[in-house]
Amino acid sequence: MIACGAIAQPVAAIVGRRGWPVDVHPLPPLLHNQPDKIAGEVRRLAGELASAYSQVAIGYADCGTYGALDQVCRELGLRRLPGLHCYDVFAGASRLETFFDEQPGTYLLTDFLAKSFARTVLQELGLDRYPELRDTYFANYSRVVWLAQEPDVELRAQAEQAAASIGLPLTVVETGDHGLERALADLVGEPGEPGEPG
Known part of the structure; x- marks a missing residue:
């Protein structure tokens, strides 16, 4: 499996x-x-793995490729995770629609983003060097929703720090990894719900 x-x-x-x-x-x-x-990176790695595996699956949703990943999947006969992004997989698309209907200015965090926020967001956006840009980047956001897969005290503190660093309140929504597990079971052709024998 090629995974994000x-x-x-x-x-x-x-x-x-x-x-x-x-x-x-x-x-x-x-x-x-x-x-x-x-x-392009999925295509490259899929080509490398094709000689070693009888089947390759794609552990990505669309993830902002606007259909380009689907085109690669069609050309190579591959399947990917459902949805527009991993947030759909963790929380469910309809649940996310509700969040955005309630507050269109919702910024989403996963456990990975909570842990890596300083590197993947603040540093990548240059906010570690130009903190005055924070309000420009995040002016239209009103809250952070953490889709917590494995919440614990340390991770909650990291999520709170991430939200505070962009000046937004934090809402915690515990999702677990059940949605991801169901999507993966479908992707690899394994029947049964999470926890059930396949």
């Missing part, structure tokens, strides 16, 4: 828990800052 680096760890944990004969090959999570490169 931002979800590779939970994907590997689910694969191990379910005992699936799947190897996880992550791509760099910072590709999300250049989504136009995701499809």
